[in-house]
Amino acid sequence: MKRNKLVSALALPLLALLPVACGGGEELPELDPAQVAAGKTLFTNNGCVACHGESGKGDGAAAAGLEVKPRNYTDKAWQKKTTDQEIKKVIKEGGAANGMSVQMAAYGNLSDAELDQLVAYIRSFGR
Ligand code: HEC
Numbered sequence: 796m797k798r799n800k801l802v803s804a805l806a807l808p809l810l811a812l813l814p815v816a817c818g819g820g821e822e823l824p825e826l827d828p829a830q831v832a833a834g835k836t837l838f839t840n841n842g843c844v845a846c847h848g849e850s851g852k853g854d855g856a857a858a859a860g861l862e863v864k865p866r867n868y869t870d871k872a873w874q875k876k877t878t879d880q881e882i883k884k885v886i887k888e889g890g891a892a893n894g895m896s897v898q899m900a901a902y903g904n905l906s907d908a909e910l911d912q913l914v915a916y917i918r919s920f921g922r
Pocket of ligand 1: 838896
């Protein structure tokens with residue numbers, strides 16, 4: 796177990812460098828399954844799933860009543876052109892502050908680590 800932790804502690808910074816090594820985002824970087832799982836829990840517990848849906852396609856139960864529908868996260872073109880920073884900014888500041896629908900609320904209570912986990916989960920829909 797200890798050994799595993801050490802390996803992941805070493806592997807993570809290396810994974811973060813992968814997109815750079817691969818020449819600037821041609822390949823989508825690998826995801827850490829633990830980050831994705833934690834993100835899924837946050838996505839459920841914070842009610843994101845009600846609008847964005849289990850499938851990430853913007854087809855949650857509450858989405859039917861929304862004027863502007865949430866985007867389909869499985870869209871690979873969007874996954875490629877959107878940065879993690881942009882995703883985190885919308886979650887933290889909300890839609891209105893970012894030229895998007897006011898129905899996307901601001902989740903300013905989430906920590907940076909939690910935002911990273913949500914990003915990992917949102918990214919997982921595009922893989
Ligand atoms: C009440 C419904 C609702 C809930 C709950 C909700 N969202 Fe959204 N979200 C939206 C809508 C609608 C948009 C699209 C805004 C637009 O395109 O104008 C959006 C946009 C976004 C975007 C921007 C994506 C893009 O198009 O670039 C992200 C990221 C996001 N939501 C993440 C989350 C996360 C994470 C949560 C939970 C912490 C959450 N949302 C909760 C409705 C919701």
